[in-house]
Amino acid sequence: MPLFIRHLPKDDTKRLNFTGFVMVAAVSFCIVSSLQPRQATASSPDAPGGSSAPVPLEAEEEPTRGSVVNIIVIGGTGDLSTRYLWQGFFNLINEEKNQAFHLYAGSRMLQEDGEKEMKLILERNVSCSKVPASVAMTPEECERAKEVYKEKVTYHMLKKPEDYVVLCSNIQHTMRSVGLKEAGRIFYFSVPAFAYEGIAENINKVCRPAGDAWLRAVLEKPFGHDTASAKKLSSALKEHLAENEIYRIDHYLGKTGVQSILPFRALNEKNYGGIWNSENIERVEIVMKESLDSKGRIYFYDKYGVMRDVMQNHLTEIMALVAMEIPSNLSSIHDYQREKLALLSQVDHVTAEQAAIGQYESYVDEWREEMDKGEDDTSSVPTFAGVLFFVSSPRWKDVPFLMLSGKKLDEKQTYVRIVFKNSHFCTVTPNYAEGDHACRQKQIIFFIGSGNHPTIAVSRALRKPQVPKSWSIPDLDPDTNILGSPVKDFYAYSAGVELDAYSVLIKECYHGNRDKFIGSSELVASWDIWTPLLRALEDVPPMRYPGGKETGRWLDMEIQGRRLRSCHKNDRTWNIEDSNRFGMPSISGIPDTFRSNNLYTGSKEDTVSLLAKHLLVATQSAISSHGAFHVAFPGGNTPEMLFLHLFLRMRHTFPWRETHVWLTDERCVPLDSELSNFNVIYSKLLRYIPIPYTNIHPMPVQLAHGLCNLKDGGPELYSAEIKRLIPDQRFDFVVLGVGEDGHVASLFPHHEILVDKTNFVLFSDGAVQSSSPRRMTLGYSTINNSRNVAILITGERKRFLVEKLKQTHFKNATEFPVLGVAPNNGTLSWFIDHDALV
Numbered sequence: 001m002p003l004f005i006r007h008l009p010k011d012d013t014k015r016l017n018f019t020g021f022v023m024v025a026a027v028s029f030c031i032v033s034s035l036q037p038r039q040a041t042a043s044s045p046d047a048p049g050g051s052s053a054p055v056p057l058e059a060e061e062e063p064t065r066g067s068v069v070n071i072i073v074i075g076g077t078g079d080l081s082t083r084y085l086w087q088g089f090f091n092l093i094n095e096e097k098n099q100a101f102h103l104y105a106g107s108r109m110l111q112e113d114g115e116k117e118m119k120l121i122l123e124r125n126v127s128c129s130k131v132p133a134s135v136a137m138t139p140e141e142c143e144r145a146k147e148v149y150k151e152k153v154t155y156h157m158l159k160k161p162e163d164y165v166v167l168c169s170n171i172q173h174t175m176r177s178v179g180l181k182e183a184g185r186i187f188y189f190s191v192p193a194f195a196y197e198g199i200a201e202n203i204n205k206v207c208r209p210a211g212d213a214w215l216r217a218v219l220e221k222p223f224g225h226d227t228a229s230a231k232k233l234s235s236a237l238k239e240h241l242a243e244n245e246i247y248r249i250d251h252y253l254g255k256t257g258v259q260s261i262l263p264f265r266a267l268n269e270k271n272y273g274g275i276w277n278s279e280n281i282e283r284v285e286i287v288m289k290e291s292l293d294s295k296g297r298i299y300f301y302d303k304y305g306v307m308r309d310v311m312q313n314h315l316t317e318i319m320a321l322v323a324m325e326i327p328s329n330l331s332s333i334h335d336y337q338r339e340k341l342a343l344l345s346q347v348d349h350v351t352a353e354q355a356a357i358g359q360y361e362s363y364v365d366e367w368r369e370e371m372d373k374g375e376d377d378t379s380s381v382p383t384f385a386g387v388l389f390f391v392s393s394p395r396w397k398d399v400p401f402l403m404l405s406g407k408k409l410d411e412k413q414t415y416v417r418i419v420f421k422n423s424h425f426c427t428v429t430p431n432y433a434e435g436d437h438a439c440r441q442k443q444i445i446f447f448i449g450s451g452n453h454p455t456i457a458v459s460r461a462l463r464k465p466q467v468p469k470s471w472s473i474p475d476l477d478p479d480t481n482i483l484g485s486p487v488k489d490f491y492a493y494s495a496g497v498e499l500d501a502y503s504v505l506i507k508e509c510y511h512g513n514r515d516k517f518i519g520s521s522e523l524v525a526s527w528d529i530w531t532p533l534l535r536a537l538e539d540v541p542p543m544r545y546p547g548g549k550e551t552g553r554w555l556d557m558e559i560q561g562r563r564l565r566s567c568h569k570n571d572r573t574w575n576i577e578d579s580n581r582f583g584m585p586s587i588s589g590i591p592d593t594f595r596s597n598n599l600y601t602g603s604k605e606d607t608v609s610l611l612a613k614h615l616l617v618a619t620q621s622a623i624s625s626h627g628a629f630h631v632a633f634p635g636g637n638t639p640e641m642l643f644l645h646l647f648l649r650m651r652h653t654f655p656w657r658e659t660h661v662w663l664t665d666e667r668c669v670p671l672d673s674e675l676s677n678f679n680v681i682y683s684k685l686l687r688y689i690p691i692p693y694t695n696i697h698p699m700p701v702q703l704a705h706g707l708c709n710l711k712d713g714g715p716e717l718y719s720a721e722i723k724r725l726i727p728d729q730r731f732d733f734v735v736l737g738v739g740e741d742g743h744v745a746s747l748f749p750h751h752e753i754l755v756d757k758t759n760f761v762l763f764s765d766g767a768v769q770s771s772s773p774r775r776m777t778l779g780y781s782t783i784n785n786s787r788n789v790a791i792l793i794t795g796e797r798k799r800f801l802v803e804k805l806k807q808t809h810f811k812n813a814t815e816f817p818v819l820g821v822a823p824n825n826g827t828l829s830w831f832i833d834h835d836a837l838v
């Protein structure tokens with residue numbers, strides 16, 4: 001039975017003695033058919049603040065006494081609601097004592113289960129210790145308030161459109177039965193974004209408040225995964241909700257430390273306004289380090305990665321607050337949004353050279369476990385990124401903004417640091433005890449309150465700042481250091497209280513303060529910054545880092561002009577090379593040598609991904625010189641991961657339309673047999689990519705007279721096809737695996753065809769196992785005529801083989817056919833993973 005909660009003025013509360021609330025029972029009721037959908041417009045009378053005129057930063061309107069605000073949490077039994085939202089609403093109703101609230105939880109759980117679940121959630125997750133100190137309540141009063149709150153949240157199963165009809169008729173009926181007018185309705189969408197549109201439609205159709213009551217829909221990120229999807233989502237929502245009814249929440253904007261940035265800048269305009277520019281600032285660092293991994297939420301995380309998860313939103317918002325012009329009227333949402341948008345639109349295009357990405361080592365195992373994937377499957381989603389931004393305004397000309405975030409790092413810490421230039425040189429060692437700080441680094445640091453208490457630290461070499469009254473000097477141990485500098489170098493101030501960000505934003509939403517939420521133009525402007533970079537990095541493999549404290553210096557970076565480079569020299573997969581200049585992915589990795597040729601190594605994933613990069617880079621010169629890229633792939637288990645990588649990571653970026661796929665060898669079996677090499681390539685790669693049918697060249701092993709019948713002349717046919725289609729009969733790329741016996745393609749040890757140096761394609765009968773069928777293979781003449789040959793060896797089982805190959809004096813190709821691979825006028829590279837090499 002729905003109930004409502006209303007706080008009374010203090011004297012009434014005393015009179016009530018026990019609860020602090022008035023509780024009125026209401027009777028469930030049937031459908032209210034008068035609720036009509038309406039066209040959402042910016043000037044909808046249902047949406048206060050809907051005019052295009054500037055809206056003050058303060059409340060759009062004060063809640064009406066004797067009115068009720070209905071709060072509906074959709075996804076009310078989910079993780080976010082459990083951890084933050086129910087506490088946030090508890091805090092709100094305790095802070096807003098003059099306002100009556102009705103609370104509803106909705107989820108897809110069956111009615112009875114949902115009701116039980118909600119009771120548990122409220123019992124376990126709402127705590128008096130998290131109520132802001134500003135709420136005047138004794139602990140006993142709070143405990144009693146909590147008891148009442150627990151009973152009063154009404155649960156509704158929300159699965160089908162009809163469920164919204166029932167919910168909303170109940171809301172309506174409850175208000176009518178207690179005789180209160182509705183001030184407004186907050187719908188909190190704590191559900192995945194794909195559900196937003198359907199919910200918004202249901203609300204618009206049957207759940208809008210009547211009369212002049214307002215409606216606010218609070219939406220959690222992610223709002224899309226790039227510009228196009230963000231725009232699509234926004235326009236889908238606008239079919240049902242006006243822009244000023246949409247409150248896109250970014251919880252970082254509710255953090256005390258983040259909220260302090262702009263007011264601090266405004267308060268200290270006299271002190272630092274004159275030096276807040278490129279003449280005085282060396283660089284700005286925006287850092288969000290997390291020590292936790294992604295376990296438990298990989299299903300979500302793997303679709304987004306660190307840049308979409310926290311950098312496009314939280315950190316870009318922080319960058320805007322630091323770099324935007326201070327709005328002339330701080331309390332005008334219009335001025336604020338104008339300046340923020342101006343800044344975002346001045347951020348220069350970011351290229352792959354300005355970014356470095358990483359993935360903690362255990363991520364793939366966690367991913368396999370949570371996504372139920374096999375050993376050969378892999379994910380290259382970045383869990384770490386460093387990105388260098390530049391802003392093309394006179395104020396920020398050439399000032400690097402280094403933004404960085406990562407999971408499973410050494411600590412949890414989030415800050416913005418403004419590092420000033422310092423031309424001061426001290427000939428005599430300065431006496432810091434006497435306040436001589438001129439030679440020390442000049443910096444202003446905002447610790448924004450994630451992993452640390454919100455604190456502002458300003459170097460004593462700068463002017464003493466002004467801070468709001470509620471900020472005070474913290475009692476810090478004199479041996480403490482602040483990002484490596486002794487604490488005595490700073491004026492430091494800490495926020496009096498740190499409020500929970502969700503509670504703060506719930507309150508801001510109740511008051512209609514839309515400047516604390518993300519408008520659709522800002523959202524698109526931010527995605528416009530990130531989308532080209534995300535695309536450019538799509539095929540760049542992340543560097544694997546150990547994770548936790550062991551990460552040590554692995555992720556150190558250096559700003560070189562407009563490029564960001566890894567300082568980790570041993571790393572083979574993270575090295576931004578010049579190939580990026582051509583818009584190509586980096587062929588990263590400083591090769592070592594193996595039998596006097598280039599060696600690329602790393603984990604199996606990294607090795608395969610490097611080979612994929614090499615293939616992609618080779619397509620460019622091939623296509624520009626003869627309009628096509630001809631590659632021959634082998635069969636066997638080893639290349640399966642390569643096929644998977646090409647499919648997963650390069651489906652859209654590899655020039656498949658210009659690519660011709662050939663085979664290095666084939667068994668004499670039907671092409672749909674499990675033993676067929678073609679079948680492997682087809683089922684792992686070709687069927688998924690946009691390659692023209694006519695560019696696929698299986699070996700002709702099954703012709704008129706059956707399988708590999710000499711009378712059909714299969715090898716000659718394949719040779720003729722090669723001669724017809726490939727200029728100079730030179731393959732652009734041949735990928736080879738190596739058998740444990742040293743065979744490549746179907747060139748087996750001690751076989752007579754090994755001495756054949758003229759035929760392009762041959763039958764190969766003498767496979768080691770007598771049971772194996774006859775095969776067809778490219779001969780040495782074709783392989784060694786190629787522009788690039790890559791030999792891929794992975795897995796412990798190949799260690800013995802690699803040990804043998806390490807003996808450079810060993811050159812017997814009859815015994816070890818791989819040793820006969822020596823391109824006449826091309827490049828030979830070895831791709832050997834750590835398991836096989838070490």
Ligand SMILES: O=P(O)(O)OC[C@H]1O[C@@H](O)[C@H](O)[C@@H](O)[C@@H]1O
Nearest residue numbers: 251290309310314414449450451
């Ligand atoms: O700094 P906070 O408040 O702990 O928030 C960090 C979290 O922010 C969320 O938005 C991200 O999805 C998480 O991946 C991240 O851990």
